[in-house]
Amino acid sequence: MRLIATDMDGTLLNEIGEVSKENAAAITRALEQGIEVVVATGRAYESAIRPLQHANLQLPIISLNGAISYTEDKQVVSEYPLTAEHAKIILQSCQRHQVYYEMFTNKGLLATNGDDFIQIMLEYMQATNHEVDSADIEAKVRQRFVDENVTFTSDFDQIVHDSKIEIFKILVFTNDQSKINQIKAELGDTPIAITASSSISLEFNDTKAQKGIALQQFATSKGIDMRDVMALGDHLNDLSMLKMAGRGVAMGNATEEIKQICKHITKTNAEHGVAVAIEEILRTQVI
Incomplete structure (x- = not known):
């Protein structure tokens, strides 16, 4: 090697x-x-x-x-980066299914609602580890928001149309597996790379x-x-x-x-x- x-x-x-x-x-x-x-x-x-x-x-x-x-x-x-067209298609699917999502851009990491993500992580950790410390999980999630300089916004529709913003990845989190399956099914024929790094996430990138x-x-x-x-x-x-x-x-x-x-x-x-x-x-x- x-x-x-x-x-x-x-x-x-x-x-x-x-x-x-x-x-x-x-x-x-x-x-x-x-x-x-x-x-x-x-x-x-x-x-x-x-x-x-x-x-x-x-x-x-x-x-x-x-x-x-x-x-x-x-x-x-x-x-x-993702094309604006593909980013818009992904965004529409995320919004339609009301899931938490993040956009990794040349202007930083943008996310929908921090409290939503905290709740998702608490539910996931409680389901996989009954002895989880809820306060500790919340503290770690909030620290992640600080460490990664997350900006929370609801104006994603404008973001995908802004020619100065390049979107490199869109990341979805949800504990609802039916929503994950539905989003994958909707976008499965689109020329987008769809992967995951956990059972409660989906990751969207350009095919390259x-x-x-x-x-x-x-x-x-x-x-x-x-x-x-x-x-x-x-x-x-x-x-x-x-x-x-x-x-x-x-x-x-x-x-x-x-x-x-x-x-x-x-x-x-x-x-x-x-x-x-x-x-x-x-x-x-x-x-």
């Missing part, structure tokens, strides 16, 4: 949203042996860089599922903004064949890069669909699965 690409949430990041010492050490060791490492995430750059900095890692970042790619020193390599495409472009720029790439992920927005990489690795906590398409499965993100996968290839190859 000459290149390693890793997702963040549910993959590189552990259950408390941090890069473990084990994962950081394994990445550093790979870099020291001449292996390129890139992060491929659904997060915006500002959200992705924070946990990497805490782990003393400086890596190239494929952000927003491939909508914007950056070098390790924050130089933009490529940008693939996919992790697999961005990873292939990065590999090509380094003179690396995709056969020499290892990619790690856990959910549907990782699917394209896991399929295209020579070695696709599913996390132990990955969805069944992701596990089905990967020949290799590592440990969970809480068990430093990225480090385990990296150490395995370091033991079996000569750099």
Whole structure:
């Protein structure tokens, strides 16, 4: 392997949203042996860089599922925004089904209503973890709004018609699976990339903004064949890069669909699965 690409949430990041010492050490060791490492995430750059900095890692970042790619020193390599027409179609579906949504734009992260998102996360966490601390969840969500400099607005119709605003991703959250299915069905024939990073979300990008495409472009720029790439992920927005990489690795906590398409499965993100996968290839190859 000459290149390693890793997702963040549910993959590189552990259950408390941090890069473990084990994962950081394994990445550093790979870099020291001449292996390129890139992060491929659904997060915006500002959200992705924070946990990497805490782990003393400086890596190239494929952000927003491939909508914007950056070098390790924050130089933009490529940008693939949604067209205004496609953004409008997505927006209309979101509004029709009355779901919470966010727009990642060149003017920052815009969202509908913070209280709605807090309620969605509380219901989701309570359904999956009966011992959840509601006050703690609300505090973390509100901190996310601060960390990612979220602007709340109801004027999305004007935003999609503003030629100065580029929309790179639209993210939907809802605990109502019927709404997720209905939105997917409505937009399924539209030339838009539709993925997800959790069971309660949908992510919409331009068709050129996919992790697999961005990873292939990065590999090509380094003179690396995709056969020499290892990619790690856990959910549907990782699917394209896991399929295209020579070695696709599913996390132990990955969805069944992701596990089905990967020949290799590592440990969970809480068990430093990225480090385990990296150490395995370091033991079996000569750099």
